[in-house]
Amino acid sequence: RIAYVNGRYVPHGEASVHVEDRGFQFADGVYEVVTVVGGKLADEEGHLARLGRSLGELQIPWPVKPAVLKVIMREVVRRNGAQNALLYIQVNRGVAPRDFRFPANPRPSLVLTCRRTKFQTARQLAEGVPCVTVPDIRWLRRDIKSVALLAQVLAKQKAVEAGAFEAWQVDPDGTVTEGSSSNAWIVTADGVLVTRPASNLILNGITRQSILRLAGELGIPFEERPFTVEEAYAAREAFISSASTFALPVTRLDGRSIGDGTPGPLCRKLRQAYMEYVGSPDPV
Numbered sequence: 001r002i003a004y005v006n007g008r009y010v011p012h013g014e015a016s017v018h019v020e021d022r023g024f025q026f027a028d029g030v031y032e033v034v035t036v037v038g039g040k041l042a043d044e045e046g047h048l049a050r051l052g053r054s055l056g057e058l059q060i061p062w063p064v065k066p067a068v069l070k071v072i073m074r075e076v077v078r079r080n081g082a083q084n085a086l087l088y089i090q091v092n093r094g095v096a097p098r099d100f101r102f103p104a105n106p107r108p109s110l111v112l113t114c115r116r117t118k119f120q121t122a123r124q125l126a127e128g129v130p131c132v133t134v135p136d137i138r139w140l141r142r143d144i145k146s147v148a149l150l151a152q153v154l155a156k157q158k159a160v161e162a163g164a165f166e167a168w169q170v171d172p173d174g175t176v177t178e179g180s181s182s183n184a185w186i187v188t189a190d191g192v193l194v195t196r197p198a199s200n201l202i203l204n205g206i207t208r209q210s211i212l213r214l215a216g217e218l219g220i221p222f223e224e225r226p227f228t229v230e231e232a233y234a235a236r237e238a239f240i241s242s243a244s245t246f247a248l249p250v251t252r253l254d255g256r257s258i259g260d261g262t263p264g265p266l267c268r269k270l271r272q273a274y275m276e277y278v279g280s281p282d283p284v
């Protein structure tokens with residue numbers, strides 16, 4: 001495996017940043033995960049646009065121009081011979097003596113790694129996955145794809161301990177915000193696709209945005225609005241979306257069956273449409 005660190009392609013085992021990198025000291029950095037499906041980068045433009053937005057919100061300069069980053073992304077994929085993989089990109093504010101204030105002349109660090117993956121198992125796709133709800137204990141800038149992920153780490157661990165695949169985080173008003181590393185969707189009894197609108201309270205998933213566009217093209221009725229846990233229990237279908245899960249059916253929530261307990265047709269249709277958009281067959 002080959003990684004990229006600040007201008008060099010290095011063996012994965014030797015890829016490292018300095019202990020005074022602000023990513024390490026303060027989680028002062030942002031990231032993106034772009035999937036490689038059948039050798040193709042999925043939703044590359046969307047992920048680069050969001051990276052630019054996250055950097056802008058934190059006033060971190062681009063470490064290299066986006067066009068150069070695209071070349072590096074392809075080179076990392078090529079050097080890893082990856083057909084189905086997760087390409088991870090992280091930008092930190094850079095190395096500076098530990099001080100909360102921004103350093104005067106930051107030299108942001110750029111790291112890319114690539115890991116081959118099968119995404120999900122065929123069984124997970126065929127049967128759907130269980131989720132559990134947990135309180136959303138995160139900060140109020142969830143729209144920034146920050147590497148400060150401790151709340152999501154704790155949420156995912158709760159899911160694992162409950163035998164679930166993902167944790168749906170719930171705000172104090174009882175509405176579902178999103179998964180620990182995915183966006184949350186339901187289909188109402190009337191067949192309306194519902195997902196929370198983009199705001200500071202969720203990360204606006206790139207896969208989410210593509211799925212909404214595809215739903216529009218397919219004539220599937222949808223609403224961007226918050227929904228409650230109760231509404232999710234009563235949904236006809238539920239699913240999650242992310243770069244690595246695409247659209248993955250959720251068939252149990254907190255131990256209750258969603259709909260008839262099997263993956264629903266809208267999730268299947270949207271997953272298929274997403275794969276057609278990416279231009280590769282479903283890898284699962």
Ligand code: PLP
Nearest residue numbers: 181182183203205206207242243
């Ligand atoms: N929400 C959160 C909190 C995430 O961490 C992620 C991805 O990791 C998503 C949503 C899905 O975003 P995307 O579709 O861009 O992968």
